[in-house]
Amino acid sequence: MASEVQFFRYRSIRKAVLLEVKHQISVGHRLILLVAFQTAIAALLVFTALSAISAVAVDARYMYQFQFLGVGEIGKAMEVAAQLQSFFATESFGVHSRTPVSIPNVVSQLEAFYKRYRAEWETAKGNTPDAIRFRKDLLGAGETGFLEKESKALMDLEESIQTLKADEEGSSADKPVQTRWSNARKVRENLATLYDVNVAYARLANEHVTSRTRSARNRLFTIGILGTALTLFLGVFVHRAIAPRIRRLVTKVNRFREFGVNEQIVETGKDEITVLAHALDSGFAAIAAREREREEFLAVAAHELKTPVTSIQGYASLLISHPEQTSLVPRALEIIHRQSWRLSRLVEDLFLAMRARASQLRFQPEPLDLSGLVQRLLLEVSPLISHEAFLARVKPSVKILGDEALLDHALWSLFICASALSARNQPVRVVLDSAAAFATVSIDVQGSENSAQQIEELFTPFRSVQYESGSGIRAAVGLYLCREIVRVHNGRLRVRDVSNKGAEFLMELPL
Amino acid sequence: MTAILRNTILVIDDDPDCRGMIEALAQIRSVPVLQAPDCREGLRVLEREHWRIKIILLDYFMPGMEPAQCAASIVARAGTAIPVVLMTAAVDATARAAELNVGRCLSKPFDFAALETLLTET
Numbered sequence: 001m002a003s004e005v006q007f008f009r010y011r012s013i014r015k016a017v018l019l020e021v022k023h024q025i026s027v028g029h030r031l032i033l034l035v036a037f038q039t040a041i042a043a044l045l046v047f048t049a050l051s052a053i054s055a056v057a058v059d060a061r062y063m064y065q066f067q068f069l070g071v072g073e074i075g076k077a078m079e080v081a082a083q084l085q086s087f088f089a090t091e092s093f094g095v096h097s098r099t100p101v102s103i104p105n106v107v108s109q110l111e112a113f114y115k116r117y118r119a120e121w122e123t124a125k126g127n128t129p130d131a132i133r134f135r136k137d138l139l140g141a142g143e144t145g146f147l148e149k150e151s152k153a154l155m156d157l158e159e160s161i162q163t164l165k166a167d168e169e170g171s172s173a174d175k176p177v178q179t180r181w182s183n184a185r186k187v188r189e190n191l192a193t194l195y196d197v198n199v200a201y202a203r204l205a206n207e208h209v210t211s212r213t214r215s216a217r218n219r220l221f222t223i224g225i226l227g228t229a230l231t232l233f234l235g236v237f238v239h240r241a242i243a244p245r246i247r248r249l250v251t252k253v254n255r256f257r258e259f260g261v262n263e264q265i266v267e268t269g270k271d272e273i274t275v276l277a278h279a280l281d282s283g284f285a286a287i288a289a290r291e292r293e294r295e296e297f298l299a300v301a302a303h304e305l306k307t308p309v310t311s312i313q314g315y316a317s318l319l320i321s322h323p324e325q326t327s328l329v330p331r332a333l334e335i336i337h338r339q340s341w342r343l344s345r346l347v348e349d350l351f352l353a354m355r356a357r358a359s360q361l362r363f364q365p366e367p368l369d370l371s372g373l374v375q376r377l378l379l380e381v382s383p384l385i386s387h388e389a390f391l392a393r394v395k396p397s398v399k400i401l402g403d404e405a406l407l408d409h410a411l412w413s414l415f416i417c418a419s420a421l422s423a424r425n426q427p428v429r430v431v432l433d434s435a436a437a438f439a440t441v442s443i444d445v446q447g448s449e450n451s452a453q454q455i456e457e458l459f460t461p462f463r464s465v466q467y468e469s470g471s472g473i474r475a476a477v478g479l480y481l482c483r484e485i486v487r488v489h490n491g492r493l494r495v496r497d498v499s500n501k502g503a504e505f506l507m508e509l510p511l
Numbered sequence: 512m513t514a515i516l517r518n519t520i521l522v523i524d525d526d527p528d529c530r531g532m533i534e535a536l537a538q539i540r541s542v543p544v545l546q547a548p549d550c551r552e553g554l555r556v557l558e559r560e561h562w563r564i565k566i567i568l569l570d571y572f573m574p575g576m577e578p579a580q581c582a583a584s585i586v587a588r589a590g591t592a593i594p595v596v597l598m599t600a601a602v603d604a605t606a607r608a609a610e611l612n613v614g615r616c617l618s619k620p621f622d623f624a625a626l627e628t629l630l631t632e633t
Contacts, residue, residue: 146572299602306600310619311528317623318532322539335528 026271030238037234041227048223052216053470059209060499066130067202070121074195077113079107081188084164088181107165107390110187114161117154117194123201124151134201139210146204150197157190190212245273249280260290304346308339349409349481356484361406363488370439371395374411375430381415390415398439400509402489407509410485410493414443414505417479421455423447424503434511438491441507444498450504452495459495517565517593519543520630523553523585524598525568529619533568533626542630549573550581557588564593568617571599571607574626582611596629 005061025033040171087101123131123138124147138147163183167175255261262284267277315332318325355361371394378390418428422445445455458479486493491509498504515616520537529546530546537544544559547553550573558566569585571578586595599609600619608616617626 170556264572266549279548304599306619307526307529311526311532313620314532314536314623314626317538317621320625321623325535325539328535333532335531339528 025241026231027242027273031242034231034234034238038231041223041231045220045223045227048216048220052213052220055216056213059212062133063202063205063209064128065133066121066128067198067205070117071195071198071202073113073121074198075116077110078188078191078195080109080113081184081191085181085184085188088177092177092181102218103168107168110161114154114158115286119197121152122150122154124154134205137451138204141204141208145206146197146200149411150194150201153190153193153197157194160186160190171335202378215498242273245277249273249277253280256284256287260288260291275333301350305343308343308346310337312336312343345409349413352406352409352485353481356481360398361484361488363406364403366488367403368400368404370398370400370402370407370409371432371442373407374441377408377411378416378430381412381419388432390419390431391427392430394430395434396433398432398437398509398511400489402509403485406485406488410482410507411441413482414507417458418445418505420444421445421450437511438508438510441505441509443505443507445503445505447502450461450503452497455495455503459493517558517563518564519545519554519565521545521553521560521564521565521567522599523547523550523573524571525549526570529570529598534632536627537630540627540631550576550584553581554584554588557585557593560586564589566629567595568598568629569594569595569613570622571597571601571611578607579611582613586612 069387070313084103084106087103118126120126120128123134126132126251135147138144160183164180164187167183169181188316193393249265252263252265255263265281267274312335315328315335317333319329321327343454352361374394377393378392384392396403415430420429426446429446431440431442432442433442459482460480481492486507486509489509493509494506495503496506512568520533520542521619522533524530524533525545525548527548530548534544534546543563543602545556545564545622547556553569554566558569567589569582573581576584582597589595595613597604597611598609598619598621599614599616599630601607604616604618617629
């Protein structure tokens with residue numbers, strides 16, 4: 001039971017660690033890890049290959065210098081010994097050889113060979129690195145018999161060479177040719193024994209070298225296979241940690257593109273994909289919000305356009321259906337005329353708003369009597385307002401350089417908007433004044449439930465929700481345009497809170 | 512005992528031209544009309560003249576009160592005796608009416624024949 005609990009605890013910890021690794025390590029770090037691992041594997045392979053090549057080169061030199069050269073030199077010494085033996089054999093039959101042999105020279109050659117062998121090729125007691133290495137190999141393989149054989153062969157060879165030398169240094173006549181032949185034969189036989197030992201050495205060394213080469217090849221192969229497998233595993237791990245999430249992102253992007261469905265992308269990590277997912281989320285949310293605002297704007301615009309059309313069509317239908325009602329004609333025509341004019345202003349407003357959105361507002365400044373414009377607009381707007389009146393204080397003869405058509409729209413929209421935002425039966429106070437460098441038009445919004453901050457939102461493109469839910473929808477279209485118009489006049493349009501009264505629009509235009 | 516005669520139309524709309532047009536048409540048809548420019552005034556008129564109102568024509572967007580709150584108050588006060596017809600220039604008039612729990616709706620601009628029929632309904 002306890003082990004089961006431990007197992008589940010281990011699994012849950014492992015899962016948590018994997019999730020942590022999966023979502024916390026950045027994509028860049030994952031890729032760096034993958035590349036670093038691949039580089040390490042490649043470096044290990046190169047290092048192992050270089051080591052193997054180096055070992056093969058060392059073995060080749062060793063096989064040549066220590067093994068084959070030694071065997072070759074023994075073979076030559078055997079030839080010399082055989083010549084000497086053959087010479088004594090000929091002499092023993094009383095026949096003088098055609099090719100005279102210098103016996104001291106031969107003995108000297110054999111002595112030189114013996115000394116060189118002891119110095120360069122002796123394995124049993126030699127001190128060269130090759131000898132030490134080979135001795136170690138032989139001890140490792142349990143082939144110590146050859147070492148004894150070599151020692152004995154060398155001892156016998158030295159003794160036989162010394163005997164030959166003593167024969168030569170003493171009186172030649174003292175020793176019968178037969179004995180000297182026999183001594184030469186011993187030298188040759190000892191050399192043959194040494195030759196056999198060295199041939200066996202060469203065979204064993206070859207086996208060792210072959211084994212080492214095979215082992216290096218296997219090591220290379222194993223590292224290659226393991227490295228490839230681990231790299232693949234790591235690659236799959238990186239792929240699984242990245243690709244499905246990117247696929248999910250792409251699916252959501254496609255769904256948004258094709259169907260306009262904005263689904264939140266749930267990514268809980270801290271890596272770049274999560275950052276990308278959050279950026280996409282907020283981007284889509286902004287696009288969706290903008291789309292909603294656009295739809296609302298269109299709905300409001302349609303509603304706005306329908307309101308004057310309702311009166312125009314209604315009165316026209318009334319006159320057509322009841323032509324006998326002649327007393328209605330003047331009033332009906334007056335309403336049709338007024339609402340047609342309102343409709344044309346709305347259409348113009350929409351058109352200008354679209355141009356402003358595309359930064360294509362046409363600005364044609366001319367000397368303009370702002371006082372006259374404000375007074376005329378107040379007269380025009382008053383009949384459109386059902387209950388509020390305007391209390392105007394207009395400084396006469398305020399002249400600016402401005403575009404009359406644009407300012408006409410801006411002021412008209414602001415008057416309507418201020419009227420609609422103000423509390424019922426509250427007059428809208430309009431003041432036109434001028435200071436050193438600016439003409440200022442202030443329009444009060446009294447008793448409004450909206451703060452300056454809320455009213456400020458009405459200047460956002462397509463923003464009209466608060467306005468329509470608060471105090472009607474009639475002037476929502478014009479506010480974004482108003483600020484654009486004032487901006488192209490190098491002026492400023494603000495909304496500010498006025499203590500105890502509500503808010504006010506403040507338009508400043510350069511004189 | 513005198514039977515109560517419900518023959519009056521109550522028009523609640525902030526657009527005076529629209530109210531005037533309905534009133535003119537109603538007068539031609541000899542239907543008495545009461546007017547209110549907003550929801551609060553409409554509620555006051557409804558309270559006062561409830562006994563004689565046969566139908567209420569209610570605009571959707573009006574200053575001073577949210578459409579849902581306005582419609583709920585009017586429908587609640589009208590009760591089952593007085594049908595409420597929503598007038599709206601919104602694109603989805605039927606959906607707006609359903610949203611406000613108002614049974615009938617009339618799209619702006621009006622279908623004049625439908626408006627006349629509505630005014631002369633008993």
